[in-house]
Amino acid sequence: KNTLRLLTWKGYAPAKLVKDFEAETGIDVKITYSNNEEMIAKLRATRGGGFDLAQPSQDRISFVQAKFPVYQPIDFSRVNTGQLTASMVEAVKKNSAYDGKAYAVPFCYGTTGMIVNQKMAPDAKDWSDLWNPKYAGKISYRLKRPLLIATAFGLGENPFALYNDINAYRALMKRVEKTLIDGKKLVKNYWTSGDTQVAIIKSGDAWVISGWDGKGWSLHATNPDIDFIAPKSGALGWIDTFAIPAKSKNLDAAYKWINFMLSPKNAAYFTNKEGYGTASADAIKYLNEDIKANFSRSFPPEVLDNIKWHPPVPEGFETIEAKVLDRIKAAK
Amino acid sequence: MKKRSGTFYLLLVPVLLWLVMLIVVPHLDMFFRSFRFETDEGAMIFSLNNYLAFFEDQIYWLTFVKTALYSIGVTFLAFVVTFPVAFYLTKVIAKKYSSFMVLLLLIPIWIGELVTIYGWMILLSDNGVINNFLINIGLIDTYLPMLYNNFSMTIGLLYMSMLFMIVPMMSALESLDDSLIEAASDLGASKWTIFYRIVIPYTTPGIASGGIIVFMLVIGDYVAPNILGGKSSLWFTEQIYNKFLATFNWNEGAAFGFLLLMLSSTIIWIALKLTGQKLEKVGS
Amino acid sequence: MSYVLEIKNITKKFGDFTAVDSVSFTVDDGGFFSILGGSGCGKTTLLRMIAGFEEETEGELYIRGESMKGIPPEKRPVNIVFQNLALFPMMNVEKNVAFGLQRQKLPRQEVKHRVTEMLERVGLVGFEKKKVTDLSGGQRQRVAIARSLVLRPSILLLDEPLGALDRKLREHMKIELKVLQKEIGTTFIYITHDQSEALVMSDSVAVMNEGHFEQIDTPKNLYKNPKTSFVAGFVGESNEFSVTDYRDGILVTGSGCRLNKPGLDFQPRKLFMRPEAFILNPSPDLENVELIDMKVKAILFDGSNTKISANILDGNDDVLISLPQNAQFEDLREGEELKVGIHRDDLKCYRD
Amino acid sequence: MSYVLEIKNITKKFGDFTAVDSVSFTVDDGGFFSILGGSGCGKTTLLRMIAGFEEETEGELYIRGESMKGIPPEKRPVNIVFQNLALFPMMNVEKNVAFGLQRQKLPRQEVKHRVTEMLERVGLVGFEKKKVTDLSGGQRQRVAIARSLVLRPSILLLDEPLGALDRKLREHMKIELKVLQKEIGTTFIYITHDQSEALVMSDSVAVMNEGHFEQIDTPKNLYKNPKTSFVAGFVGESNEFSVTDYRDGILVTGSGCRLNKPGLDFQPRKLFMRPEAFILNPSPDLENVELIDMKVKAILFDGSNTKISANILDGNDDVLISLPQNAQFEDLREGEELKVGIHRDDLKCYRD
C-alpha cells in the first residue's frame, strides 16, 4: 500500500490538507506527532527508518547527522523550489549542511516569545517577566531548551555568541539554572503542548507564559486581551523544515508531500489556521487579513530586526542543557 | 539420571531462547553500555562517568531516593486502603455477591493505566468534576489545586496499582480457615485482637506478594508521575525516559536503568527477607 | 437434679432446609455425651448453636440453667475443639494455649502458671516452644484440647477431633481422651461419625439422623437394643435383610429364607442380625434358636476379627459371620457346608 | 516352577537415603501378594521400580523370566492402580478404559469390544458415558482397575487403592477385590499400610520396615507366628512390654511383673501378648498357663469388639484384654479384681 509515514509537529498536517492530498495522489498519510527531541531519538533508534518524512527545526539537523546518519541529502531537483522564498531555502541549506550536502527544505517559521494577558499584566514586556514576582502563580512556560536560551537573553546575555565556547556556555547555563530555580515558586505550571499552552492562559490560570507566535495570535482572535509579544531582548526565531530519513521507503510520496504543502494555497491554508509564517513565497496572496495584521502588529521593523534566529546547535550542548532542565524540574 | 527424552529438549530450547535473548543478553548489554562514555572529543571509552554523573548531581540521587521512598509509601498506602476490602470480599460478604464485586475490581485493571489516569486528570483538574462538585455543594468557594502536584500523582499511582494487591491478599485470606477466627473468638478475643494477632500474620505471604507487585508497578511507572505530577514531581523513570527520548544519552540512560534495577531488586530482596517470603511464591 | 446443658426443641433452618430439627436433650454435669451420626446430618450445626456461632431458628438453650439467647460466643462458658483443630499456625504451643488467658488480661505470672499446669496435664511438658506445625497429629490434638480446657469452661465441645488422625493413633487417642475426661471432670460433648469412638468413650450417646435424634442411650443399650432400624444399621456391624412377609410368627426375607420370630405386634420390613450373634454348629437342643444351613463362600482371616462370608442355602442371601477368637473354627474351608444358629432375640425386626 | 515376578536384592537410594534396601522376593503367577508397611517405609518406591517409573540403584528385576533393565514403563507388561486412582477427569468411563488400548493402535472394533467386556466384568455396564467425577468411590475404584486390567498385564500393581475410601466402603471393597482377583486370575501386587486389608485379601504378605522385608508369609502365619518384634507389633493388636531380665525360664518385665516362659535360647528384650490371648477366670488346672492378677481400669465397650483396659497388680503394667463376643463378662465393673490366664505359647518374645 502506498503510504507516507510522517513524523511531525501537532498542527503541521491539518486534516483538510491530508484529505486533499490523499484524494489527489492516492497516498495514505500516517502521522506521528512529536517534538524535536523525540524526533531525533526516534530516528536514531530506527537508524533513520520507520518514517518517510520528518520535520525537525533547522538548527537541530547537522549535528545529529554528524553523529548518527539518520537523514539523507535532499534532492533539490525534486523540490519545487520555484514556489519557495529563495533566501529561506538558502539559509536552511546552509544551516542543515553536513559534509557539503544540504539536508532540509524550509517549511515554516515563527518565533518563540511571550503570550500575555495584557489586561492583567500590561507591563510584561521581556523574558525577565517570566521570573518577575509580580506575576507569582500566574507564570507558565515550556521547560525545554528554547526557554534556557530565552532566559539567557532575559539576563542580558547572548547565548548564541557562546556556541563556540563550551565552557563559557556552561557557566552561562549555570546562571540560567539558578534564575529559573529561584523563579520556580512563581510558576503555575510547565506547559507541555500547544493545547495545554492555550488552555492555561485562556482559563486565566496564567497571565504570562512563553509561547509561539502562531498560538498567541490565534488566542488573540478569541480574546483580544491576550496577545503574542516579542520580548524586548528579542524573540527567538525558528524555522521548521522537511528532512528525509535515511531509510525512507517512499521518497516519491515524501517529495510529493513537500511540494503539496508548500504550494501557495495549501501553505496559506496552514498559515491561516496555525498562524506561523510559511516558506511558500506566494502564499501571501491567500492569507487572511487578520493573519497579515498579526505580523505587522507583533513585528514592527525594529522588533523584526531584533529576532534572534537559532543557529545550528553544536554537538554536546544539548547534554549540558538537558542536565540543567532536569535540575530545574527536580528543584523544590 | 535417566536419559533425556527428545521432549525435554523440545521444551527447553524455546525457553532458553526466550530467557537468553530477551532477558539475559539485553541486561548484560545494558550493564556493559552503562560503562561506555563519550568524551568531549567524541571517542567512546570505558569509564565510570555515567555513574559518577548520578552521584555528583544531587538531583539524580535525590530523585532516586524520593522515588524509592514514595514507592514504599504508596505501597503501604495501598495495603491500608485495600486490606479491609480484601477481607470484606473473602470473609464478610455472602459468597454469591463476592464474585461479582471481585469482578468490578478487575475492570479498572483491564481497562489499563492510561485511560484511568486520564480519568483522574479530568476529575482533579481545576475546573474538573471534583472542584465543581465541591463548589456546588458550597464546601469551598475557589478551586482547590488538586492536579499537577504530588497529591494527584499519589492518587494516580495508588489507583493504578492498589488493585493488584487485592488479588494475592484475597487468595491468602481465602486459605485462612474461618475456624481459626472462630477459635480465636471462642477463646475470647476481640475483633481488633483477631486482626492483628491472627488475620494479619496469617496473610503476610499474600501481603508480601501484593506489596511487591504494587511496589514494582509504582517504582517503574512513568505515566502517572508524568501526566498527573506537577512541576516538581520528578520520578526516576522520567529521568531514564529523558536520557533516551529527549537527550539521547543512551549510555547514561543505561546506567540509570541499571541503578533502577538495583534499587528495586534490593528493596524487594529486603522485603522478602523481612517477611520470610520467597520470590517463587510472589508469582503465584 | 440440675443439668449443665439443657436443650429444648432446638431447630435450625438454612432457608428452606432444616439442618437441625426440633432436638431436645440434657447433659449431666461431668458427663461424656456423644452425638453420633453420618455426614451432613446436622451434628456440627447443633454444636455451633451451643457455642453461639449459629443462632437457633427456634427452641431454647440453657447452660447451668441460664438461657443463652443473644449471648455471643466469646461470652459463653463453653469452648470448642474444632474438627481441623484450628491451632494458630503463627504461634508456638505455649502461645496457643496462653491465647485465651491473655485475652482475659490475667497477670503474666498466672497465665504462665496455668499454661504450664495444663501442658503437664496433657503430657506436653517440654513442647512449649515448638511450632504447632512441627507436632504429630496426636500432639496437635492435645494442644487443641489444652487450649480450650485452660479456660475452665463448663462444657467442652469437640467436633470430630479424631477425624484427621490415622487409624492406630485414633484407637490410642480415644482411650486417652476418655481417661483425660474422667480425670478433669469437665463435661464433654463429643461429635463423631465413628460409632466405635462414641461407644468406647461416652456415658451417653445420641444417634442423629437427618437433623433429629433417633435414640439417646447408654452405649450398651444402643448396641443391644437399637430402637430404630437406622440405629441398628449404623451402630455396629450388621447383616441387613428386607422382610417381605410375616405371618403366623414366621419371617420371610427378600430372597425367600424363612425364620421363626413369634410375637411381633407389627408388620416388620427390615431384619438385622449381628455377625457375632451366630452360633456355629450349635447343639441341636438349644431353645429358641433358629437353625440355618449355609455354605462358606470365603474366609476373611483377620486375626481376632476373622469372619466368614457365607451363603444361606435356603434363600441365597450372603451373610457375614464372626468366628470365635479362640481359633475353634480355624479349619473351615471355602465351599464347606455348615449349620449355624441364631437366637430369636437376636433377630432384630423393624417396621421401616 | 517359574515366577511371574522375581526380584533380587533390589535397592533404591535417594542421595544418601536408602528407601529400599536389598529386597528380594518372588511372586507366583495368579497370586495375591501384599506388601504391608508403615508410612514412608518404601512401599511406593518399590512398586514404582517394578512399574519402571524409578530406576533401581542396584539389583535385578525379572517379569516372567525377562530382565526389565532399561525397559521404560510404557513397555512393561505391568499396570498400576494409583492410590488416588488417577482417573482422567476429562474423559468419561469408556474413554478412560479405552485409553490404553487406543495407544496400542488397536482397531476401533476391537477396542470397543474389549472395553465392553471389561466393564461387564467389573459390573459397570450402563456407566460408559458417565463422567468419572460423577461416580461413587467404589465405582471409581472399579474403573481404575478395569482401565489397567483391560491391557491384560502380567501383573497388576495396586498402591493403597482403598486408602481414600471411607471405612464402611473400604470393608466392603476389600471383600469385593479379593473375589474379583480370584475370578480373573491376574497376579496382584497390593500395597497397604492397613494390616486388616493385607490379611483378609492376600495369599502371601510381605511386611516391610525401613526399606527391608521383615517377613514374607501367609496371613495366618504372620498373625500367629510373627518372626520379629516389628511384625508382632505391626500386625494385629498387641500388648507390648519391655523385658528387663530372663533367668531360669522366668521373664521379668520393665515394671517388675514375672512370668514363666521356659526354654528360650536367647536373651529376650521384648514381650508381646495379644488381647484375645487372655483367658478370663481360667480354670486353675489348665497346663502351661500363666496366671496374672489384674484390676479392671476401664471397660471399653465396643459391641463385638469390647475390651477392658486392666492393670497388672504385680508390676503395674496396663494391658488391653478382649472380652469374648458372647457377652459372658458383661457385668465386669471398673475397679474389680480378676484373675487372667495366658498360655505360655502366647507369650511372644523377641531379641530386640
Next chain:
Amino acid sequence: MIRTLPCSRLYKVGYSLYILLFYIFLIMPLVTICVLAFNDSNFIALPWNGFSLDWFFADTDDRLGLFKDPDLMMSVWTSVETGFFVAMFSTIVGTIAALLFEEERFRFKGLLYFLALAPLVIPGVVLGISILLTSTYTGTYMEETFGWDMEFLSPGFWLVVIGQFSFGATYVMLLVGARLKKFDKVLEEAALSLRATRLEVIRLITLPFLRPAIIGAFVVTFLISFSNFNTTIFLIGSDPTLPVDLYSRIKFSSTPVLNAVSFMIVMFITFSAMISFVLNRKKI
C-alpha cells in the same frame, strides 16, 4: 467480623460504608470519562453543554470523532494486532516454560526459573531500554558489517511484540504453572503406564487439563499487551499502540475524542467481563 460471627451494628454499617466509598473511588474516573465522552464541548472538562455524539461521529475541522479519525482507529487496530501476537507467542512459550519447570528435573533449573521470574521484578522501563539498546546495537552491527537491514531490530511493530512478549511469557508461565501445580502428576504416570508416549501424555492428558488456564492466560496477556505503556514507549516505531497514541494526545492536545475511545474500551472490557461472569456462573 466474618460471615458466621455476630457483631455490632455500628461496626457493620461503618464497614459497609467504607466499602461503598472504596467502590465509588474505583468507579469515579471511569464514569467521568464515559459521561464526558458525550459532552457537547471542545474541552474535556465541565460544564456539561448537552448531549452530543460528535466525539464519535463528527468530521469537522475542530471536531474529529473517533470513527472519523483514521489515526486513532489505526492505533486501536495496531493494539489489537500487537495484543494478538503477544498473546499467541507468550501463551505458547509460557506454557512450554510451565511444563518445563513443573515436570522436568535438570541442572540449573533453579537459576533458569529465577530468570523466568525476573520480568516480575524488572521495571518495564528497564526491560524496554535494555531491549532497545540490544536490538539497536545488534541492528547497527548487522548493517555495518554485513549490510543487512534487519527491520525487526529497529523500533516498530515487531520490536513491540518482542518486548511485550518478554514479560508476557512470564505471566503465562505463572498462570498455567499454577494450574499445573494442581495437576496430579500421577495422571501422567497413569497414562505412561497405560502405554502412552511422552508427547501423547502432553497432548491427551496435560494440555486438556490446562486448557482453561491457557485460554485465560491468552486473554490476560492480550489485555496486558493492550494496556502496556512503559515498555512499549521505547520500542514503538511509526505505528503507535493505543496507549502510546493516547499518551501523546494527552501530551500534545486533547479533545473529548479521548473520552470517546476510553468509553469504548470501558464498555468493551465491562461487557466482556460480564459475559464471562455469566458464562462461568452457568458452569458452576
